[in-house]
Amino acid sequence: MEILDASSAVLCNFEVYELLQDVKKQSSGKKKKSQQKNLATITYETLRFLESTPCKYQSERCIREFLLALTKFQLTKSEKLQLLNTRPTSAVEIQLIIEESEERLKDEEVEEILNLVKTLLPGPPEEAAADGAEDT
Amino acid sequence: MFVLAKLQDVVRIPPWQFNKPLTEAITEELNRKLSNRVLYSVGLCIALHDIVKLEESFILPGDGASHSRTTFRYVVFRPYVDEVLTGRIKSCSSDGVQVSLGFFDDILIPPSALQQPARFDEAEQVWIWEYEDGKHSLFMDPGEEVRFRVAAETFTDTTPAGPELSPAEPSAPPADPAAGQQRHTPYLITATVNEPGLGLLSWWANLS
Numbered sequence: 001m002e003i004l005d006a007s008s009a010v011l012c013n014f015e016v017y018e019l020l021q022d023v024k025k026q027s028s029g030k031k032k033k034s035q036q037k038n039l040a041t042i043t044y045e046t047l048r049f050l051e052s053t054p055c056k057y058q059s060e061r062c063i064r065e066f067l068l069a070l071t072k073f074q075l076t077k078s079e080k081l082q083l084l085n086t087r088p089t090s091a092v093e094i095q096l097i098i099e100e101s102e103e104r105l106k107d108e109e110v111e112e113i114l115n116l117v118k119t120l121l122p123g124p125p126e127e128a129a130a131d132g133a134e135d136t
Numbered sequence: 137m138f139v140l141a142k143l144q145d146v147v148r149i150p151p152w153q154f155n156k157p158l159t160e161a162i163t164e165e166l167n168r169k170l171s172n173r174v175l176y177s178v179g180l181c182i183a184l185h186d187i188v189k190l191e192e193s194f195i196l197p198g199d200g201a202s203h204s205r206t207t208f209r210y211v212v213f214r215p216y217v218d219e220v221l222t223g224r225i226k227s228c229s230s231d232g233v234q235v236s237l238g239f240f241d242d243i244l245i246p247p248s249a250l251q252q253p254a255r256f257d258e259a260e261q262v263w264i265w266e267y268e269d270g271k272h273s274l275f276m277d278p279g280e281e282v283r284f285r286v287a288a289e290t291f292t293d294t295t296p297a298g299p300e301l302s303p304a305e306p307s308a309p310p311a312d313p314a315a316g317q318q319r320h321t322p323y324l325i326t327a328t329v330n331e332p333g334l335g336l337l338s339w340w341a342n343l344s
Contacts, residue, residue, distance in 0.1 A: 001145045002145065003175070003177075003178060004143060004144055005141065006179075007141060008139075009140040010139050011138040011139060011211065016182070016211055019211060036164065038168065038172040039168070039171040042183070053222075078216065086220060096285070096333045099218075
């Protein structure tokens with residue numbers, strides 16, 4: 001085994017989620033699959049984890065729209081990835097994800113990002129309802 | 137938190153797999169070999185993403201199997217340092233708080249990286265954040281969701297080493313298993329929660 005590049009690309013949770021669902025579908029389509037025990041275990045456990053994250057509700061289209069909307073903020077790639085994966089709902093979370101956010105972003109901009117997250121990235125249905133109630 | 141690692145390997149396909157298309161057989165073989173394993177200084181391997189390049193297969197004398205040099209990309213769990221993740225508390229001990237992501241358990245928050253001041257309750261076996269100098273005791277109970285920042289990663293080479301040269305100590309074994317297990321963690325993530333916004337999700341839920 002040779003390692004050509006330990007991280008040739010970074011994946012967002014949604015991409016992994018899609019891939020693993022494919023893997024799961026393929027293995028269930030076959031008649032008998034006893035050899036692929038490790039794959040089945042890790043697929044099951046990772047899917048269970050991913051289902052608890054917001055990526056479950058995302059789609060290719062909404063991710064593209066969200067990233068396009070973020071271009072004006074001059075965030076790094078990893079910061080955008082974190083925004084996608086964690087789907088922050090409060091200013092505290094933005095501060096965690098974005099380095100030196102107090103210097104780089106004005107309060108209004110933080111608000112704007114939070115709004116973008118809320119409008120462009122779908123969240124769990126019950127949370128959306130709760131959010132609506134909080135706002136009014 | 138997931139990355140693609142580009143790897144190359146010579147994959148051996150035994151003759152009884154020849155009825156399958158070659159790419160399918162190789163995919164199965166690679167997944168059997170790698171998934172749910174930690175690759176040293178790469179991360180925890182999850183599943184094959186795609187095969188980038190497949191060179192011609194060859195057969196070695198005395199072996200009916202075919203060998204194909206394959207370049208492929210594998211999905212690997214490898215959060216970068218400073219990444220913020222959410223997991224569940226698995227257990228607390230005087231060494232710190234262990235966090236699990238469901239598929240990966242070797243995440244440790246050492247006592248020094250907890251929200252300060254923190255103390256360990258021996259009776260209940262939990263870490264407690266004494267918020268505002270002990271006016272409020274915030275418990276870190278197992279099962280709670282916790283948000284943490286990756287501080288460091290440690291890979292340990294777990295490939296079998298030669299026999300130990302020091303004489304075996306027959307009196308020690310009772311204490312050994314735990315220590316031995318810890319030494320053999322192939323991939324350990326050290327995390328911190330001592331920043332505003334980090335720690336149990338419920339601590340920060342009402343602030344918005």
